[in-house]
Amino acid sequence: MKVLIVAEHLNGKLEDITFEMLGKAKELGTAEVALLGHNAKDMAAQLGKADTVIYMDSPELAQFNPDTYGKALKAIVEARQPDIVLIGNTSMGMDLAAALSVDMNMPLVAYAVDVAPDKVVSSLYGGKMNVESAVSTPFIASVLAGAFPADAGRGEGSPAIEEMAAPDLGGAKVRFKQLIEPEGGDVDITQQPILVSVGRGIQNEDNLPMAEELAGKLGGAVSASRPIIDNKWLPKTRQVGKSGLKVKPKLYLALGISGAPEHIEGMKDADLIIAVNTDPKAPIFDYAHYGTTVDLFDLVPALTSKL
């Protein structure tokens, strides 16, 4: 099986999804990595596990752009004729996978949590159902972040690099203008060893100090699920989840978080997950190591006083 994966990078750094897909690709057969960028060749050194890195350089590819990346990827797929193309089911991936599917008339299966030469398993309906699709090569699978272990794809080394000339990328109808960083100066939750995370169950902006006190006692910081950020009770830099940040702390204490799949995606790799939710059926208990249905308004002060 010849598997081509599309490397994802932002701000000069390769995203975890790249390694997750690379690890899986190696399992399936030979792994080629499409690396698109500008003056980014040295990133290939991180792709040690790859059999080949197809490197395409162009100023038009310096930053992700649906138009230029789409054309570039199409050229690579046409040239390399892979059996399986793996693209991340991510913000960048969503602009690439469907385009490739229509333009190259290749089947596409999305939200993949498992890929085999003849079938792909997708996690759909908010994570409530898995669907196994029977599919024949060549096909595209759009892979969910965190579906496969990133470590399987990591490894320094010197893979074979084939440079491929970019097709004509002029006259692109989409143009990159700038990257916008989130309001800084705040805590980087991805670097915190301990996170006290709050969800809808906290009910009220007034109750945040209670969580902050506990986080302080534990030597960590407060993070939150999407509803809290949407209410503007905390800045976006504190958001854990699919459209927020992925965190891997030693302790993730989830207070009043139900455990929607988008949130789980952001924290399921934490070493120790303790979930507090009055609903015994909350999905978060499927992913937590320990849980309790005791009211968080009773538990948090008790816990704070004992630390």
Add this chain to the structure above:
Amino acid sequence: MNIIVLIKQVPDLVEELEIDSSGKDLDREWLKYKVNEFDDHALEEALLLKEDQGGSVIAMALDGQDVDKALYAAAAKGADRVVKVTGVGENPSNHQAAKAFANAISGMDYDLIFTGVQSVEDRDGQLPVLVAHYLGLPHVSVVSGVQVEGGKAVVHKEYGGGMMAELEVDLPAVLGIQAARETPRYVPVARVRRAMRGTELEEVSAGDVDASAGSEVARMFKPETGAGAEMLEGSAEEVADKIVGILKEKGIV
């Protein structure tokens, strides 16, 4: 400025989902459907742009369960025209849906096509980019900010953790909307009822839907949930004690 908003009805996840007797699909008999929440955002962003800059908004949906109600609600919110695309069959794949929409849209006059970035039923990929490529239009997906000036749209594409890219797109284009700039507006029942009586629900044929997902469902199954959490019982004091014990054991405190 004319914007077409594509609306998809999806199963409402509030109900318990069951698998039907074939083992390949949901048991749809008791399923309730509702508008994909991201399509609500797409409609809201379109209406806000129209309110800012003038123009028209057309809401379009494939024929299906409760679709009329969704279109009338869109009209009540301010959509100028509402169109139902017929003849696409039951439960089409997203490739088929995209082709049907593309057929229905061709011949219409528009600057932008908005639809929700994703839905819970996107086995064969997300709708916005499929539609864009069937129509041969530029696209940006996962958009949470749209400004239109002089034939171009400037959009913010969301990456994780608050990072965003600002991109400029030539019109006409397709945008996959992640979030409108405001929470989608509430439309009072009285207005929807008025819309039901006063709005023309246009119908357009899907035409030749020569597209396919390219794969078949072999089976559907509920995911194994992990062993699950070890539940701690007792009063708040007792549970707090247990937690402190666990944290000490793991060397966290």
Add this chain to the structure above:
Amino acid sequence: MEITRHIFRNFPEWLQIAFYVVGFATIFYFLFSSYKIVQKYRKGRPAGRWNNFGARFMKALGTMAKHSTISKRNKYVGYAHWMIFWGFVVLFIGTVIVALDHDFLRFLGFHLLKGNFYVVFSIFMDVFGVAFLVGLLMMAFRRAKKPPELDYTRPDMPKDKYDRKPYVTDDKIFLWLLFLIGLTGFFIEALRIVGDNFPPFESYSSPVGWSLAHVLAILGLSAKADSIFLYTWWFHAVMVLGFIAYLPHSKAMHIILDFVNLMFKDEMAAKRLPKVTEEKMKEGMGYLKLEDFTWKELMDFDACTKCGRCHVACPARASGAPLSPRDLILEMRTYAETTAGTKEWFMQQESNGWTGKKNPAIAGDVIKADTLWSCTTCMACVEACPVGIEHLTTIVNLRRTLVDEGTMEDSLQDVLMNIGDYGNSFGQSDRMRAKWTKELDFKIKDARKEEVDYLWFVGDFASYDQRIQGISRKVAKILNDAGVNFGIMYEAEKNSGNDVRRIGEEGLYEMLVEDNMAALEEASFKEIFTTDPHTLNTLKNEYPDFGGNYTVKHYTQLLIELIKSGKIQIKNKLNYTVTYHDPCYLGRYNGITEEPRELLKLLGVTVKEMPRNRSNSFCCGAGGGRIWMDDSKLEKRPSEMRIEEALALGQIDCFIVSCPKDYAMYSDAVKTSGNEGKLVVKDVVELLEEAIL
């Protein structure tokens, strides 16, 4: 000397003519001003209040004579106002008799004001004149102590943005003008007596004047009495005429208007809200312009005397929300005056942004959205108002506009969408509505399929909230053990719509009524009972407007019947001391206050009353959709204030509730106010359960 009074005593003829000229001019001005005010009311829509005119008139007359609404919960003010009122009435009638006698009967050859009739007349005038002055002094004294009712601070604007000193000026002028009029009246009487050289009959016909006359004589004013009399008489006359001119432009207006306002009161105001007509729906829901208000509502705005009772009773205001029912009415008055061109002489001045606008939106600019959304619809304002103002109907009608525009908190929006999509405010599947019954060891009858005596309309909270599901099961078990033939509608039941209507989503309300009535049609039952007072209110008072006529009871009423008929046996009396909280929608709205207490007494429990009880109960803060809105900006939640009110009673074992929302709100409040362990919140049925074990 003849026993009579010399009218226009010693006036030259030109002076008498001058008086009539000024007098008629004043009366003409008064009538013209009043006409403009009436024209303003006529701009409003019909209010449907002309029914039972005779009964209305007599009832208002009785209320006015007994001062029942003013004396309620404030005897001091009741007495003071009674004296001012009857003083004014008697003095006014007395003056009318004088005018009648002098200007009319005299020419027909009659003379009333002489002899015994005059003596009686004069005694009445003196006695009530004193009462008048005493009452006014009592009020002035009260005002000087700065009671909270008379604090004109607005909760919705910062202090430097408005000026209510004109209101205070008006208050002072009103009080002291009347006082001076009364006082100078006595001086005129005294000066007359001195000038006439103390005619003997005056010693018993004008006791006050007689005493005052002696004082004046001692002060040596006897010689100049006649000229001072003339000046004092004119001073008095000018003040009286000034008062008449001033009346339609000040709070004095309440003298005439408030009787009328009481007469046209709707006893079902707020309990039964008005429908939106078809044509109104086309124009837009709610009140967009002055002409959308009914004439009664326009009259309400003018009837307010700023007594402050609603201001003090309001739970929203007490908790720091930007709502004062008084200030809402006064703001609407300012808007009506600005729009219709009638003027108060001492208007409030403010710059909250709408007075400069060309077409201010009534809901949103004149009355801010935050203010309107703060209301818990508890009806304390309507209940407290002595003059029949119906604040709540205005608030709901303005909310209808906000809903139409979509101006509401996201969380409220979500709840309305849930109710629309799923028929319940919890956003859960309708099929889960009866899930609470699964833990029972018997099956509750499905009233759609089997005939039952009682249909239990359970309600959202009692069905979907985990804590209250427990209470529902207790009720079910007790009724089942007592052999009551009852059933529920399972998933066919939807939110009754009471709070949806009070939020202002009338379209959704009508949809719920339609669906619920269709389900009720399908079911067979004799009576409905519910554990939820909100449900009770709308089923009982509002569904009839849509054709649904049912007998609706509260579960406490049913339980008492069962205890009295022996179907429920009290096995052990409970030794608790408790306090009972009257739910707004049960006590104040629907007058059901004694049955729950009776029930508690039958259980052997001692009930200690909180200061605010029965129709004066203090709201938990959940009504009007507030339970679904953000309360983080409140200084102190109403529910926490109520818990403190209970704790102030001393040793109380339980805080008893009989409403699901109260149960939820007070259980939380005990925790969030830091009083866990000091007080237990229990539903009546929990005590009953203990007593029948």
